[in-house]
Amino acid sequence: MTELWAMPAWKIHELYEKGKTSVEEVCRTLYRRIEEVEPSVKAYIKLLPEPDGKGADGRVTGSPLGGIPYALKDNICTAGIETTCGSRILSGFVPPYDATVAAALKKAGAMLLGKTNMDEFAMGSSCETSAFYPTRNPWDLRCVPGGSSGGSAAAVAGGEAVFALGSDTGGSVRQPASFCGVVGMKPTYGRVSRYGLVAFASSLDQIGPLTRDVRDCARVLGVIAGHDPRDSTSAVAEVPDYERGLLEGRKDDLRGMRIGVPKEYFAQGIQAGVKHAVMEAIKTIQELGAFVEECSLPHTEYAMAAYYLIAPAEASSNLARYDGVKYGYRSEHWSDLTGLYTKTRMEGFGPEVKRRIMLGTYALSAGYYDAFYLKAQKVRTLIRYDFAKAFERFDLLVAPTSPTVAFRIGERMDDPLTMYLSDVCTIPINLAGLPAISVPCGFSEGLPVGLQIIGKPFDEPGVLRVAYAYEQATEWHLRIPHLDGVEAAKRIARNDGQVSADE
Ligand code: GLN
Numbered sequence: 176m177t178e179l180w181a182m183p184a185w186k187i188h189e190l191y192e193k194g195k196t197s198v199e200e201v202c203r204t205l206y207r208r209i210e211e212v213e214p215s216v217k218a219y220i221k222l223l224p225e226p227d228g229k230g231a232d233g234r235v236t237g238s239p240l241g242g243i244p245y246a247l248k249d250n251i252c253t254a255g256i257e258t259t260c261g262s263r264i265l266s267g268f269v270p271p272y273d274a275t276v277a278a279a280l281k282k283a284g285a286m287l288l289g290k291t292n293m294d295e296f297a298m299g300s301s302c303e304t305s306a307f308y309p310t311r312n313p314w315d316l317r318c319v320p321g322g323s324s325g326g327s328a329a330a331v332a333g334g335e336a337v338f339a340l341g342s343d344t345g346g347s348v349r350q351p352a353s354f355c356g357v358v359g360m361k362p363t364y365g366r367v368s369r370y371g372l373v374a375f376a377s378s379l380d381q382i383g384p385l386t387r388d389v390r391d392c393a394r395v396l397g398v399i400a401g402h403d404p405r406d407s408t409s410a411v412a413e414v415p416d417y418e419r420g421l422l423e424g425r426k427d428d429l430r431g432m433r434i435g436v437p438k439e440y441f442a443q444g445i446q447a448g449v450k451h452a453v454m455e456a457i458k459t460i461q462e463l464g465a466f467v468e469e470c471s472l473p474h475t476e477y478a479m480a481a482y483y484l485i486a487p488a489e490a491s492s493n494l495a496r497y498d499g500v501k502y503g504y505r506s507e508h509w510s511d512l513t514g515l516y517t518k519t520r521m522e523g524f525g526p527e528v529k530r531r532i533m534l535g536t537y538a539l540s541a542g543y544y545d546a547f548y549l550k551a552q553k554v555r556t557l558i559r560y561d562f563a564k565a566f567e568r569f570d571l572l573v574a575p576t577s578p579t580v581a582f583r584i585g586e587r588m589d590d591p592l593t594m595y596l597s598d599v600c601t602i603p604i605n606l607a608g609l610p611a612i613s614v615p616c617g618f619s620e621g622l623p624v625g626l627q628i629i630g631k632p633f634d635e636p637g638v639l640r641v642a643y644a645y646e647q648a649t650e651w652h653l654r655i656p657h658l659d660g661v662e663a664a665k666r667i668a669r670n671d672g673q674v675s676a677d678e
Contacts, residue, residue, distance in 0.1 A: 178204070178208075178334070179196065179200070179201055179204040179205075180204050180205055180208040180334035180335075180337075181334050181387075181655050182337070182387075183337070183338075183386065183387040183388050183390065183391045184239075184240060184243045184337050184338055184386070184387075184391045184394060184395070185239070185390050185391055185394060185418075187201055187242075187243060187337065188239060188240075188241070188243070191241070191242060198242035198286070201242065201243075201244065202225065202226060202244055202286065203225075205244045205288065205334075205335070205336070205337070206225045206288075208333075208334050208335060209222065209288070209335045212313070212333050212334070212335060212658050213335060215311060215316055215658070216310060216311050216313055216316070216329050216330075216333045216335065216658070217292065217308055217309070217310050217311060217326075218246070218291055218292060218310050218320075218325075218326045218327075218329040218330035218333060218335050218336075219246070219288075219289045219290065219291055219292060219326060219330065219335070220249045220259060220261070220289075220290050220291065220292050220293075220305075220307055220326065221249070221256065221257060221259075221289050221290045222288065222289040223256070223287060223288060223289050226286060238283045238284040239283070239394050239397075239398070239418070240280065240283040240284060240285040240394065240395070240398055241283065241284030241285070242284060242285075242286060243284075243285045243286065243337050243338070244285075244286045244287075244288045244336060244337055245280065245285050245286070245287065245288065245336050245337055245338045245339055245340075246287070246288050246289055246290070246291045246326075246327055246330045246331075246335070246336035246338075246339040246340075247276075247277060247287060247289075247290055247291065247327075247339065247340050248290070248291050248293050248324050248326065248327050248339070248340055248341045248342055249261060249290040249291060249292065249293055249326070250293060250296070250297055250342055250372060250373040250375075251274045251276060251277055251290075251340060251342070251371060251372055251373075251382070252270035252272060252273060252274045252277065252371035252372070252373070253270060253273055253274070253277050253287070253290065254270055254271060254272050254273045254277075255269060255270075256269065256270075256287075256290065257269050257290075258270050258290065258373070259290075259306070259307075259503075260293070260295065260296050260297070260373045261292065261293040261294060261295045261296065261297075261304070261305040261306055261307065261323075262295045262296055262306050262503075262523065262524065262525070262528070263306045263504055263522070263523050263524075263525070264497045264503050264504045264519070264520070264523030264524055265373075265497070265502065265503040265504070266306075266503055266504050267503055267504065268502045268503040270371070272371065273371060274368075274370060274371020274372055275368035275370040275371055275403045275405060275406065276340060276367065276368065276371070276372075276382050276399045277371065279398055279399050280340075280398060280399070283398045285398075288330075288335075288336055291310075291324070291326030291327045291329075291330055291336075291339060291341075292305050292307060292308070292309075292310045292325060292326030292329075293305060293322065293323045293324060293325065293326055293327075293341075294322040294323035294325070294347075294527070295524070295525045295527060295528050296373070296375055296490070296494065296528050296531075297323040297324075297342055297344055297347055297373075297375045297380075298323065298375065298490070298527050298528055298531055299322045299323050299527055299594070300319075300321060300322045300323070300346070300347075300350060300587075300594055300595075300597035300598055301319035301320075301321065301322045301325065301582070301584075301587065301588075301594065301597070302319055302320055302321070302322040302323065302325030302326060302329075302351075303319060303322070303584065303585075303588055304322075304323075304525055304526075304527040304528075306525055309325075309584055310325045310326045310329045311329065311584070312329065312332075312354060312355060312581045312622075313329055313332045313333035313355065313656040313658050314332070314355065314356060314581070314621070314622055314623060314656045315581065315621065315622060317583055317584060318354075318581040318582060318583055318584065318622065319354065319581055319582060319583070319584055320332075320351055320354055320355050320581065321350045321351030321352075321353065321354030321355065321577070321581060321597070322347060322350070322351055323341075323342075323344075323347040323351075324339075324341025324342060324343070324347045324348050324351050324359075324385065325351045325354075325355075327339035327340065327341040327348075327351070327385045328341070328351035328352050328354065328355040328357055328359065328385050329351075329355055331355070331357045331385050331386065331387060332355035332356055332357050332655075332656060333656065333658055334655065334658075337387070337391075338384060338385060338386045338387070338391055338395055339384075339385045340382055340383070340384060340385070340395075340399070341359065341382070341383060341384075341385050342372055342375075342380055342381065342382050342383070343359075343361035343380075343381050343382075343383050343601075343605065344375050344376050344379045344380050344381075344486060344605060345379065345482055345486060345598045345601060345602040345605050346361075346576075346577075346597070346598035346600075346601025346602060346605070348360065348361050348383040348384075348385060348613075349361055349576050349577075349601050349611060349612070349613040349625065349627060350576060350577050350597060350598060350601055350613070350625075351385070352385055352576070352613040352625060353576035353577050353613045353615075353623065353624065353625025353627075354577065354580065354581040354622070354623065354625075355581075355623065356615045356623030356625075356651070356652075356654065356656070357385055357386065357387060357615070357652075358384075358385070358386045358387065358388055358389055358391070358392045358612065358613065358614050358615070358642070358646075358652065359383060359384070359385045359386075359392075359612070359613045359625075360383045360384055360392050360396065360610070360611070360612040360613075360635075360638070361381050361383045361601075361604065361605070361610065361611050361612075362381055362382075362383055362396060362400065362610050362635055363381075363410070363608060363609060363610040363632045363633050363634075363635065364378075364379070364381055364408070364605075364608035364609075364632075365408055365409055365410035365412075365608070366381070366396075366400050366409075366410060366412075366610065366633065366635065367381060367382045367383070367396075367399050367400050367401075367409070368382075368399075368401070368402075368403030368405065368406040368409045369381070369382065369406050369408065369409070370403055370405040370406040370409075374489075374493040375486070375489070375490055375493065376485065376486040376487075376488075376489035376490055376493070377408075377489055377493065378485070378489060379482075379485070379486060379489070379605045379606070381605075382399065383396075384396055384399070387652065388646060388652045389421070389612070389614060389639060389642045389643040389646045389652075390418060390421060390422075390643065392612065392639065392642075393417035393418040393420070393421050393639050393643075394417070394418045396417050396635060396639075397414065397416065397417045397418060400414045400417075400635075401414045410633070412633055415635075415636055417635060417636060417639055420636045420639070420640070421639055421640065421643045424640055424643075426640075426643055426644050426647045427463065427644065427647065427648070428463065428464050428644070429460060429463040429464045429465035429640075429641060429644050430464035430465070431464075432464070432465040432466065432570050432571065432637075432641065433465070433466045433468075433568065433569045433570050433571075434460060434465045434466065434467045434468075434569060434570065434571050434572070434573055434641070435467075435468060435469070435470035435565050435568065435569035435571070435572045435573075436457060436467060436468070436469050436470065436572070436573055436574070437469075437470055437471065437472045437475065437565070437572055437574055438469050438470070438471055439471065439472055439473070439475035439476065440472075440475070440574035440575060440600050441453075441574075441575070444578045444579075444596060444599070445575060445578040445579075446578065446579045446580065446619060447619075448580065448618075448619025448620060448624070449575050449577070449578060449579060449580060449619055449624050450575070451617075451619070452616050452617030452618070452619060452624040452626075453573075453574070453575045453616060453624065453626055455616070455617060456573075456616040456617070456626045456645065456649075457573055459645060459648055459649060460573065460641065460644075460645055462648075463644050463645070463648060465641070467573075468569075470565050470568065470569065470572070471565075472558075472561040472562065472565060472603070473561060474554065474557045474558050474560075474561050475558075475561070475603055477554045477557070477558070478554075478558055478599070478602050478603040478606055479595060479596070479598075479599060479602060480551070480554070481551040481552075481554040481555050481558070481606060482598075482602045482605070482606060483534065483595060484534075484538045484547050484548055484550075484551035485548070485551050485552065485555065485606070486531070486535075487531040487532070487534040487535030487538065488535040488538045488539050488548050488551075489535070490528075490531050490532065490535050491531070491532045491533075491534075491535030491536045491539065492535070492539075494524075494528070494532055497519070497520065497523065497524075498515070498516045498519060498520070499515050499516060499518075499519030499520075499523070500515070503523070504519060504522070504523045505519055506518035506519040506521075506522050506523070527591075530591065538551075555606045558603050558606050558607055559606070559607045559608075561603075561607075562603075562607045562609060562629075566631050570630075570631075570634075570637055571628055571629060571630050571631075571634075571637055571638065571641055572628075572629040572630075573626060573627065573628050573629070573641075574600055574627045574629065575600050575624070575625070575626070575627060576600060576601060576613040576625035576626065576627040577597055577598075577600055577601070577625060578596070578597075578599060578600060579597070580619050580620055580622035580623065580624060581622050581623075582597075600627060601627070604627075604629055608632060609629055609630060609631070609632060610629070610630045610632070610633070610634060610635045610638050611627055611628060611629040611630065611638065612627070612628050612638050612639065612642050613625035613626065613627050614626050614628070614642045614645060614646055614651075614652070615651035615652050615654070616645075616649070616651060617651060618651075623651075623654075626645070628641050628642050628645075
């Protein structure tokens with residue numbers, strides 16, 4: 176039988192209902208697994224003390240996530256639990272309130288295990304800009320787990336959490352999901368409340384689930400989605416029963432679905448192994464009855480440039496609040512107020528965050544606003560139109576999630592541009608505010624590949640339907656990395672960076 180730590184939430188829930196396991200047993204299994212593999216994976220920034228599962232079985236009744244242990248990315252505020260955003264500048268910040276998503280999961284009876292590692296302020300694609308340590312990919316400990324929600328993805332892949340939440344501004348849920356061989360979804364902008372999510376780029380940020388399979392994704396999304404009066408950008412749109420939609424639909428039949436394959440996503444820079452796996456997946460989708468045809472999103476090549484003006488511009492404004500006065504870190508070396516601000520920010524922010532603040536401040540400055548920021552917004556509109564036009568012909572689009580599989584730790588750190596290219600396939604979707612999922616679709620060089628399915632605004636049900644049909648027809652989601660955690664940790668300690676999970 177599959178170990179409890181490797182099971183999706185819906186299966187654990189079934190065992191609860193049949194009285195075949197208890198919250199106590201599930202928690203114990205998860206914490207033992209964490210003890211075993213966490214020293215080598217380092218998915219968490221903070222682990223909460225092991226709860227006493229006794230008496231917690233009451234949580235299970237009626238709630239689909241009752242008694243399910245999960246993890247939160249450390250940019251999601253948790254009352255009474257330090258929330259660092261992977262940054263020194265927020266160290267010691269203990270939020271006085273829960274983010275709406277954290278409160279929703281608490282209410283659903285899910286059990287928080289801890290807060291996961293991430294790139295500082297979610298700026299990065301590898302978890303390496305974290306102020307603490309890089310997280311390692313459970314499939315190969317020499318590689319990054321992706322980012323910025325790398326800790327959440329690695330925790331799920333390594334069996335250290337049943338599911339996790341991440342945030343996605345330019346790909347930060349989907350790209351690490353793809354690198355770690357798990358399911359990750361960025362919902363439509365406005366589908367999930369951002370209240371209590373530390374802001375990076377407010378017109379792009381969206382919280383999404385990282386899970387073992389598509390059914391769990393639907394289940395978690397159902398709990399966190401919906402209008403929130405505390406976030407005026409959250410949509411007043413009914414939340415469908417995503418999971419029931421999957422189970423009631425015909426999962427082996429995609430007849431009547433029209434699916435577009437944007438050719439620009441297979442252009443230069445895509446690894447042959449990734450392309451092969453994605454093309455095979457597209458064939459499977461076709462065999463399930465969908466009508467598949469190539470299409471074009473002509474402004475794709477400008478998405479990166481637009482994103483790296485818009486996201487830093489918004490970030491430079493959002494991050495102005497970290498001044499050493501209100502929360503977190505404060506420099507000890509200052510003599511006047513300006514000194515307090517500068518020294519705190521100089522010591523508190525890492526190099527990538529400083530780069531973004533400078534880029535954003537420059538793009539917004541009086542003389543350059545029209546040339547950079549305004550122009551980028553116009554390009555954003557063109558990108559939206561590309562998608563809108565494609566969706567006149569197609570119900571959904573499929574593409575790779577990332578042009579490559581996970582890369583080695585350290586490999587891209589000195590080359591920001593190459594690092595930024597990790598998100599070429601995900602960034603346009605954020606600019607257009609659309610829902611998209613990454614599902615495991617094979618391996619290349621022993622590392623997982625992700626298939627991205629993109630939908631119209633609020634068509635999470637359509638995205639999930641195709642993802643589920645594909646998943647049911649394949650077995651990629653059932654693979655788990657072979658992780659000899661303790662042994663690997665010892666080898667890492669001896670010879671840092673030179674170790675693979677398979678060795
Ligand atoms: N890697 C992209 C960036 O660094 C996206 C990050 C994200 O989605 N939070 O901005």
